Amino acid sequence: MLHYLINVINALFFTLVLIGILIGGFASNDQTRVKSASIAALLGFIVALAAAILDYNAKLIAREYYNLIVLIPLIATQIVFAFFVFCLPRSEAAAFVVRALAPLMLFLLLAYGLVDIFLYPSEFSVGMDNIYNQDFALKWFGYILALITLLILYYSVYRVSLGASKKIFLPLTGAILFLVVVHELLSVIYALTARSMIPRYDPLIEAVFFVSDRIDILFYIACVLTALVAATLYIFESRKIFVAPQDGYSRRDRLFSADTSRIVSAPNPAVRRKLLAESRSKRRFYILTALSLFAAALFARGGSWLADRGAEISPPIEVQAEEGVIVLALTEFDDGRLKRYLYRTPSGAEVRFIVIKKDRGGYGIGLDACEICGVSGYYEQDDKIICSRCGVAINKATIGFRGGCNPIPFAYEITNSALRILAATLESEEGRFR
Numbered sequence: 001m002l003h004y005l006i007n008v009i010n011a012l013f014f015t016l017v018l019i020g021i022l023i024g025g026f027a028s029n030d031q032t033r034v035k036s037a038s039i040a041a042l043l044g045f046i047v048a049l050a051a052a053i054l055d056y057n058a059k060l061i062a063r064e065y066y067n068l069i070v071l072i073p074l075i076a077t078q079i080v081f082a083f084f085v086f087c088l089p090r091s092e093a094a095a096f097v098v099r100a101l102a103p104l105m106l107f108l109l110l111a112y113g114l115v116d117i118f119l120y121p122s123e124f125s126v127g128m129d130n131i132y133n134q135d136f137a138l139k140w141f142g143y144i145l146a147l148i149t150l151l152i153l154y155y156s157v158y159r160v161s162l163g164a165s166k167k168i169f170l171p172l173t174g175a176i177l178f179l180v181v182v183h184e185l186l187s188v189i190y191a192l193t194a195r196s197m198i199p200r201y202d203p204l205i206e207a208v209f210f211v212s213d214r215i216d217i218l219f220y221i222a223c224v225l226t227a228l229v230a231a232t233l234y235i236f237e238s239r240k241i242f243v244a245p246q247d248g249y250s251r252r253d254r255l256f257s258a259d260t261s262r263i264v265s266a267p268n269p270a271v272r273r274k275l276l277a278e279s280r281s282k283r284r285f286y287i288l289t290a291l292s293l294f295a296a297a298l299f300a301r302g303g304s305w306l307a308d309r310g311a312e313i314s315p316p317i318e319v320q321a322e323e324g325v326i327v328l329a330l331t332e333f334d335d336g337r338l339k340r341y342l343y344r345t346p347s348g349a350e351v352r353f354i355v356i357k358k359d360r361g362g363y364g365i366g367l368d369a370c371e372i373c374g375v376s377g378y379y380e381q382d383d384k385i386i387c388s389r390c391g392v393a394i395n396k397a398t399i400g401f402r403g404g405c406n407p408i409p410f411a412y413e414i415t416n417s418a419l420r421i422l423a424a425t426l427e428s429e430e431g432r433f434r
Contacts, residue, residue, distance in 0.1 A: 004120055004139050005299050007336075008146035010219075013296060014180045015113035016154040017222060019106060021176060024161025025169050026102045033099060040103035044110025051111070052118035064362050067112065071188050074108035077101055078181050086174055112184075117147075123335050149295050156289035160230050163237070163282050172229050179218045187397070223293045230293075234286040237279055240264050244272035316342035316352050316368070321423035328419040333357040338380035338396075340368055343423065349430035354378060354407055355419065356385070356396050363419070364399025366407030367429060375433050378407060408432075 023037055051066055081101045084094045124139040125131050161169060244266040266272035319326050319341050326343060332355075333339060339355045352368035352375070364385075369375040376388040385394045387405045400409050410429065413420045 004124075005142035005146045007120065008117060008143055009150060009296055009299055011116050012113055012150050013153075013219065014176075014183055014222065015109050016150050017157050017226060018176055018180050019109060020154045020157030021161050021169075021173050022102050022106060024158040025164070025173060026098065033102075036099075036103040037106055040107040041110060044107040045114060047107075047111040048114035049118055052115050055115070056119060056122050063115075066115070067187060068192070070108055070112045071184050074105065074112060075181055075184050075188065077105050077108060078177055078184075081105060082174065082177055086170070146299065149292060149299060152288065153292040153296055156230075156285055156292050157226060159282070159285040160226070160233060160289050163233055163286075164229060168229055168232060172225060175225050176222055179222050183218060220297070223297050227290050227293050230286045230289040234283055237282050237286070240279060242266055242272045242275045242279070244269045316340040318342045318344065324423050326421040326423060326426070328355070328421075330363075330414070330417050330419060333363060338378070338385060340377070343426045345423075345427045345430045347430065349433050351426045351430050351433050352377065353410070353421075353426065354385075354399075356380075356399065358397055358399075363414070364396050364407075365412055365419070366399055366409045367432065369408055369432050370405045371402075371408060 019041075026033070055063060055066075081098065084097045084101070088094045120143060121140075124136055124143075161172075164172070240263075242264045264275060266275055317340065319328070321343070328341075334357065336357050341353050341355065343351045343353070345351060354364075354366060354368050356364045358364055368377045370387065378385045378387060378394075380386070385396055385399065385407070387394070394406055399407055402409060408429075411422070411425050
């Protein structure tokens, strides 16, 4: 339950917060923008679903390549969008570009963010003889609870964006957009380096590790910023005094009526009552925003803490080489959990290695050892791999890269839906495990 509750929130949190801001602030003013946003969202949904089906049924797409195809134009779109919104003076030309880019950004966000959401249910029954058990039901419960929490968060952020003035809305948009781009750039660098599409530059990799290990900070910053905006709007809204001719004032209204900046005039008592009702509705959504942010943080981070408490080191599975090659079917890793293996060399050394399927596709593969702490090994906590000796948490997306306390990478090949490792490759590392 906790695994999918945490993963779904982590996968969609930034996406849905940004989409709520985009639709609430940039696409809700006229029906044409609403129609464009709806079509873009539907297309993003369809593309993500098609990618998930191809990935699950036929393995016809390499997830790293798919992610790059979507992420690179997404980041470029976000940068251009930010330039026209924040750097250029307002004009018809700038407004036209912003109106054109917002639906494109919405499409790409969903095409990227929803693939794993569609794939997660396919993992629920992995390793089960049948689906009529408590574990299967709890996985569905965690998955659905996360989706409900995120949908409430999206709608509340959307309503907050509707009521925010430009002085409040634009800084929030800029801050969230910056956090999202940082998050996406990490995924791009992982994919480019994993596919050897850019040269391995150790200072860059170290910087990526540094930011990735502190990715939770981006989550908390986004929560705090959005909650502060909701709290500010709640205070502004609660201070308003609605007045109408021949309508009685409460003692509070008379007491503060001298502050004209707080007075909202209505032509008659009926309109005043309508404005009061709308004001109460807005305040409820501001409270709902804060509560949904708290729930997302509680489920994702509190769930991680509970999962960490129960972490255990799994025993390694011994494997044999056939004709000098160790072959492991990729289906063994579909549950996304850490797998530990042991290969016994001809001289008797026990060389351990680990394999884990990453959230955004691809596989993290390395020795069950690092350059700093030696062969103490790793175990899984939530979505991170933990060094048994020093307790450093390693984002599993970084496995396969050298540096820090990361598992030591080695050469391997993935062909015909199988992981192939030369026995000679592991035998060359046996000195570490003696």
